[in-house]
Amino acid sequence: VIKTTNLQKIYNNSVAPVKAVNDISLEFKEGEFTAIVGPSGSGKTTFLNLIGGLDKPTGGEIFIDGTEISTMKESELFDFRLRNIGFVFQSYNLIPVLTAKENVSFIMLLQKRPKAEMEKRATEMLEQVGLSDKLNSRPNQLSGGQQQRVAVARALASKPKFVLADEPTANLDTESAFNLLDIMEKLNKEENITLIFSTHDQRVIERAGRVITLVDGRVSEDEVGSSR
Amino acid sequence: VIKTTNLQKIYNNSVAPVKAVNDISLEFKEGEFTAIVGPSGSGKTTFLNLIGGLDKPTGGEIFIDGTEISTMKESELFDFRLRNIGFVFQSYNLIPVLTAKENVSFIMLLQKRPKAEMEKRATEMLEQVGLSDKLNSRPNQLSGGQQQRVAVARALASKPKFVLADEPTANLDTESAFNLLDIMEKLNKEENITLIFSTHDQRVIERAGRVITLVDGRVSEDEVGSSR
Ligand SMILES: Nc1ncnc2c1ncn2[C@@H]1O[C@H](COP(=O)(O)OP(=O)(O)OP(=O)(O)O)[C@@H](O)[C@H]1O
Ligand SMILES: Nc1ncnc2c1ncn2[C@@H]1O[C@H](COP(=O)(O)OP(=O)(O)OP(=O)(O)O)[C@@H](O)[C@H]1O
Ligand SMILES: [Mg+2]
Ligand SMILES: [Mg+2]
Numbered sequence: 388v389i390k391t392t393n394l395q396k397i398y399n400n401s402v403a404p405v406k407a408v409n410d411i412s413l414e415f416k417e418g419e420f421t422a423i424v425g426p427s428g429s430g431k432t433t434f435l436n437l438i439g440g441l442d443k444p445t446g447g448e449i450f451i452d453g454t455e456i457s458t459m460k461e462s463e464l465f466d467f468r469l470r471n472i473g474f475v476f477q478s479y480n481l482i483p484v485l486t487a488k489e490n491v492s493f494i495m496l497l498q499k500r501p502k503a504e505m506e507k508r509a510t511e512m513l514e515q516v517g518l519s520d521k522l523n524s525r526p527n528q529l530s531g532g533q534q535q536r537v538a539v540a541r542a543l544a545s546k547p548k549f550v551l552a553d554e555p556t557a558n559l560d561t562e563s564a565f566n567l568l569d570i571m572e573k574l575n576k577e578e579n580i581t582l583i584f585s586t587h588d589q590r591v592i593e594r595a596g597r598v599i600t601l602v603d604g605r606v607s608e609d610e611v612g613s614s615r
Numbered sequence: 616v617i618k619t620t621n622l623q624k625i626y627n628n629s630v631a632p633v634k635a636v637n638d639i640s641l642e643f644k645e646g647e648f649t650a651i652v653g654p655s656g657s658g659k660t661t662f663l664n665l666i667g668g669l670d671k672p673t674g675g676e677i678f679i680d681g682t683e684i685s686t687m688k689e690s691e692l693f694d695f696r697l698r699n700i701g702f703v704f705q706s707y708n709l710i711p712v713l714t715a716k717e718n719v720s721f722i723m724l725l726q727k728r729p730k731a732e733m734e735k736r737a738t739e740m741l742e743q744v745g746l747s748d749k750l751n752s753r754p755n756q757l758s759g760g761q762q763q764r765v766a767v768a769r770a771l772a773s774k775p776k777f778v779l780a781d782e783p784t785a786n787l788d789t790e791s792a793f794n795l796l797d798i799m800e801k802l803n804k805e806e807n808i809t810l811i812f813s814t815h816d817q818r819v820i821e822r823a824g825r826v827i828t829l830v831d832g833r834v835s836e837d838e839v840g841s842s843r
Contacts, residue, residue, distance in 0.1 A: 400756065402751050402752075405756075425788065426788045426790060426791065427758055427759075427760025427761060427764070427786070427787055427788050427791045428757075428758045428760065428761055431758075432758055432759065477759040477786065478706070478759065520631075523630050524630075528626065528628065529656075530656045530659075530660055531655075531660065531705040531706065531781075531782065532655025532656065532815075533655060533656055535655075536655070553759075554759065554785075554786060557782075557786050558655070558705070558782060558785050558815065559655055559815060560654045560655050560815045561815070562654060563654065563655045564815075587760075587786070587787060587788045587789070587792075
């Protein structure tokens with residue numbers, strides 16, 4: 388369902404070239420819940436950005452449902468992402484001038500969903516992550532963990548086929564983190580949504596069905612299921 | 616050494632007033648290592664910003680070494696902070712156009728330290744947090760955890776009397792987090808630097824000498840020492 392072959396990303400803009408992603412070949416099946424772990428700087432964000440179509444590789448291919456995306460035109464890729472992928476950024480990337488509810492609706496607006504459905508979904512999602520009293524607050528009126536939860540609500544609201552989340556619980560206390568995981572697991576089981584998280588959080592790692600460890604841009608371990 | 620009496624911060628800019636900090640009276644002794652914990656939105660960042668002089672309270676007083684800071688003039692407060700407080704922000708607040716080394720030196724530059732000393736300290740600090748190969752990289756060339764470590768190096772470089780850190784390990788793997796804690800504890804023991812961290816991270820909480828729990832802007836628990 389998501390497949391990479393010999394994926395590579397080299398940054399040439401600093402003192403020495405950085406092989407952020409260095410020959411990664413992985414397959415993710417539909418409905419899998421995978422945690423990608425590894426030291427700070429090991430390539431987790433770079434890898435997620437590549438398979439999420441937010442960045443172009445310097446080598447190798449990326450297939451999503453059989454479509455090779457690394458050579459897609461920008462507008463085509465934009466539509467593809469919009470219809471299939473929900474992304475939670477490590478630094479949230481909320482739109483400062485929009486409220487929490489508007490930030491969550493925004494994706495569905497671009498998807499041209501009916502206004503009433505959009506409003507309802509956005510409100511529901513924000514209630515689910517415990518922010519029903521913050522619908523009309525802007526990002527700078529929210530705590531770090533509240534912003535993170537808006538970013539998660541935004542990614543989930545359109546029930547995308549794939550949810551790629553970059554350290555989605557970094558700024559959350561245990562109760563909020565477990566709540567988020569419950570929501571994600573429910574979507575995973577009920578809608579067969581494929582979840583791929585980068586994380587340092589033991590609470591997330593324990594609930595993933597598969598754990599991939601990156602070190603220096605390469606896969607160093609790949610463990611599945613109850614053997615863990 | 617840091618003392619608050621009936622501290623209050625009310626935000627009046629949203630739908631309903633938010634009592635982010637609601638009557639907090641606490642004392643922090645010199646050389647203490649305190650973790651402030653609590654649910655997302657409980658007031659940790661707001662409290663840290665208040666005692667760090669980055670925000671003004673709506674009620675109550677803040678004393679640092681006997682000086683009441685909430686009524687200080689802006690320029691006076693700026694100098695006071697510069698000389699005494701190292702702050703690690705929840706969202707790092709690195710200067711995008713400066714390299715890692717320049718970001719760390721910046722504080723010491725403002726403190727008018729000799730250039731040679733500054734360069735040496737900045738390089739040492741970045742080596743200590745494992746970023747010796749990133750001295751000349753800009754923030755957008757760094758991973759989330761690397762940016763976080765630069766923010767920590769910046770706060771520690773001038774060996775301030777107080778280090779206030781807002782979730783300083785949120786984006787770090789265990790090895791990097793433990794390394795950071797070792798550095799902080801060393802400064803705590805050798806230089807008697809007072810450490811106050813807001814955190815959700817169990818790995819940090821376990822090493823703090825005192826744990827204060829906030830709920831809805833109030834202190835709900837305050838546990839000290841080996842009884843924990
Ligand atoms: N500028 C603001 N305007 C209005 N409300 C605010 C503002 N800043 C913070 N708040 C609110 O104050 C409360 C406390 O926020 P604070 O950032 O201190 O929480 P926190 O404990 O640091 O949370 P987290 O663990 O998520 O970082 C939250 O409900 C937040 O929405
Ligand atoms: N735009 C860029 N230019 C140069 N180097 C970069 C760039 N972006 C990332 N890097 C480098 O690529 C490597 C991998 O970065 P990446 O952000 O993928 O790590 P990560 O595993 O997500 O780390 P963290 O856990 O700290 O978030 C790092 O060494 C980083 O410094
Ligand atoms: Mg990252
Ligand atoms: Mg906070």
